[in-house]
Amino acid sequence: MLTFPTLAADATPHSIWEWGNLTGDWSGARTALSDRGITLTLDYVSEVIVNLRGGLDRQTTYEGRLEASADFDFDKLTHWRGGSAHVTVYQIHDVNQRNAADSVGSLGDPSNIDALPTTRLFTAWVQQEFPNNNSFRIGQLSADEDFSVMKSAGNLLNGAFGWPVLNGADMTSGGPAYPLATPGALAVFYLQPDVVLRAGVFSGNPAGNDCQDDPQVCNRHGTTFSTSGGVLLMGELAYEINQEDGAGGPAIALKIGGWYHTGKFADQRFGRDGVGNVVSLANPSVVEPLTHRGDWALYGLVDNTFFTSGQMSVSAFLRGQVAPSDRNLVSWGVDAGIAIEGLFENRKDDTLTMAVSHSRISARAAGLDRDTSAGSAGYPIRDAETVFELNYFVAVSPWWSIQPDIQYVVHPGGNVPDKTGKQAVNDAFLVGVRSSISF
DSSP, X not given: OOOOOOGGXXXXXXXXXXXXXXXXXXXXHHHHHHHTTEEEEEEEEEXXXXXXXXXXXXXXXXXXXXXXXXXXXXXXXXXXXXXXXXXXXXXXXXXXXXXXXXXXXXXXXXXXXXXXXXEEEEEEEEEEEOGGGOEEXXXXXXXXXXXXXXXXXXXXXXXXXXXXXXXXXXXXXXXXXXXXXXXXXXEEEEEETTEEEEEEEEESOTTOTTOXXXXXXXXXXXXXXXXXSOEEEEEEEEEEESOXXXXXXOOEEEEEEEEEEEEEEEEEEEEEETTSOEEETTSTTEEEEEEEEEEEEEEEEEXXXXXXXXXXXXXXXXEEEEOOSTTOSEEEEEEEEEEEESOSTTOTTOEEEEXXXXXXXXXXXXXXHHHHHTTOTTOOOOOEEEEXXXXXXXXXXXXXXXXXXXXXXXXXXXXXXXXXXXXXXXEEEEEEEEEEEEO
8 A cells, every 4th residue: 555755754845946846746645656656747738839921821829738647667566577557648729720730731740749639548558678678568659759769859849850741741641650659569679788779560550441531530539549551660770878868978869760661552643544544643534543562761860969068068960761752742851950958057958959851742742743733834833841940948947848939931831832722832930939837
C-alpha cells in the first residue's frame, strides 16, 4: 500500500516559480508514486496564430491540447526487471473549427499541435529493457518520437521541423506520426556506447482500411488500431553524444536512415484509359491511375552544439530527405537551422531558434500541372514550398514557457491554385504565441 509523506516533509521549494510543476509535489504524493514506479504528467499547450497576409484566409486561430500521460516502472511495481509501460491521451480543441494549416494551405503545418478536435488515445506500449540500454517496445507507437529527430529544432512550432514534410506528404495517411499512432514494434540496439541502431515496423495505414475521408476522421479517437495498408519498415543508425538534458558536454548527433512501405501507390502523373493506354491523369478518359508497388525514402541529419561560452551555447541542425518522383508528391526536402541558448544574461534557459525548411514537389506532380494547364497562361505549376521560422522560447519557470513566433511560407502547398483556380496562393506571413504549462 502506498504511504505518503506529511505536508511537513514535502520537499517542494517554497516559491511556486521554483516548482517543477504548477501543482507542486502534492504534499509528497507525487514523489511517493514515482518511488513506487508510477509517474503521472498533465501538460497543457495553447497557442494563438494570426495569418496576417497571404495564404487562403487571413484569420486568427486558437488551438489547445491537454496531454495526460502515465509511465509505469514494472521493476518497482512488480519486480519485473527492465519492464515498463507508457500511455498518452490527448484532448485537442480549437475555436470555430479553425486551424492555422487551413488558413495557409501549406504542406508544413504552422502548428505542430494542430489536429482534429477530439479526445484521442495517442501512444500505448510496453517495453523490455536489456543490458547496455538495448530495448524492445510493442504497442501503439508514433515513429516521429524515435526517427529523424532533431533535438535543436524542438522549440519550433512548424511541423516541418519535426516529422519531415516528405514523410507526411508521401506516406499513407501521413504515416505513424502525431496525431495518428499505429500498432507497431521498435527495437533499439547499442552497437557501441555512442552508436545506436533503431529498427521499427508499423502498420501501413494509420487511418484504417478503406478510409475515403480525412485520416483523422476515420481514426477519430485513436482506437482504430489499424493493421491494414501494408507494412512500414523504418531504420536508423545514429552516433549520439550528450543527448540527455543536463549532460556535461556539447550534444552531437549524426544520423542516417530510411523507410520502406510495402503498399501500393498511385502514380503522380499517369493512368490508363478505357482501352489500357497510358495517358496523363489530366485526360478525361482516365479510368484508373498507374500504381507502383512499394515506396521508400532515405534521410540523413547532423545536429550538433558547436559553440559554448559561459551560459550560452549555439547548436545547428541540417537534415535532408529524398524519395522517388513517380509515386510521391514531395521528392526531396532540406531542413536547417540554428538554436542559441542563454543568449541574454540571467536567461540561461531561454532559446532563440531560426530555421528554414524547403520541400520540393516531384517532377511527376509538376508535370501533371502542366498537362492540366494545357498551356493556359497564369495557371500555377507546383514547384516547392519553403518555410522560414523565428522562435524565442522564454522559460518563465520550470513549469511554464512562452514562445513568441514568426513564420513566412513561400508558395504554400508548393504553389497550388487559390480559390479562383486562376493563380497561385500568395505567400503567407504569420505571427503567434504559444504557452506550455506542466501541471
